[in-house]
Amino acid sequence: GAVVSQHPSWVICKSGTSVKIECRSLDFQATTMFWYRQFPKQSLMLMATSNEGSKATYEQGVEKDKFLINHASLTLSTLTVTSAHPEDSSFYICSGHTGTDNSPLHFGNGTRLTVT
Amino acid sequence: DAKTTQPPSMDCAEGRAANLPCNHSTISGNEYVYWYRQIHSQGPQYIIHGLKNNETNEMASLIITEDRKSSTLILPHATLRDTAVYYCIVRHIQGAQKLVFGQGTRLTINP
Secondary structure: OEEEEEOOOOOEEEOOEEEEEEEOOOOOOOOOOEEEEEEEOOOOEEEOOOOOOOOOOEEOOOOOEEEEEEEEOOOEEEEEEEOHHHHHHHEEEEEEEEEOOOOOEEEEOOOEEOOO | OOOOOOOOOOEEEEEOOOOEEEEOOOOOOOOEEEEEEOOOOOOEEEEEEEEOOEEEEEOOEEEEOOOOOEEEEEOOOOOOHHHHEEEEEEEEOOOOOOOOOOHHHHEEEEO
């Protein structure tokens, strides 16, 4: 159980275009979803936290107008990288939480974004 | 801001037990110890978590010292597929608290 599906698994886009990444919880309702990114040879860095039906909370240094997060349902959250640039190339990973105390976060398999 | 300290890398022979240490000397009474691992180019995989008692599941065992300032993740019979970066993370008990990842331990299982 507790499967998180992320799509696409990889995407290549041109500089200046926007890319949308989907994160779905397949067998549980994710009241909270977290978006992370990971640069090569580095650890995961939290970008933002989103609760269903609410605006996302962004970590310091993450531009909310550039990384648009929508969490419109208990099973779907999306991250849109707007006007992508080569420095946005990274591994983006989402995770979902049921909202039950002490339950672990479950992660998707990530999306490799390459901006040319 | 990670609250844990782990060795950057470890090696273990296939078939042997892999013991991964973690220091969390500033852990508070309402924080759990979580372990995740990340195999190359994949999302982190949940392994186990505990508060103060030792825990065991089908993947691993978690040994937490009595003072809770450190813990050890044990993979009893390591295989080549256990090669990954292992993250030890402390996380508040209540609600949907985020996970803050440190640098983890890169575990290499050698044939």
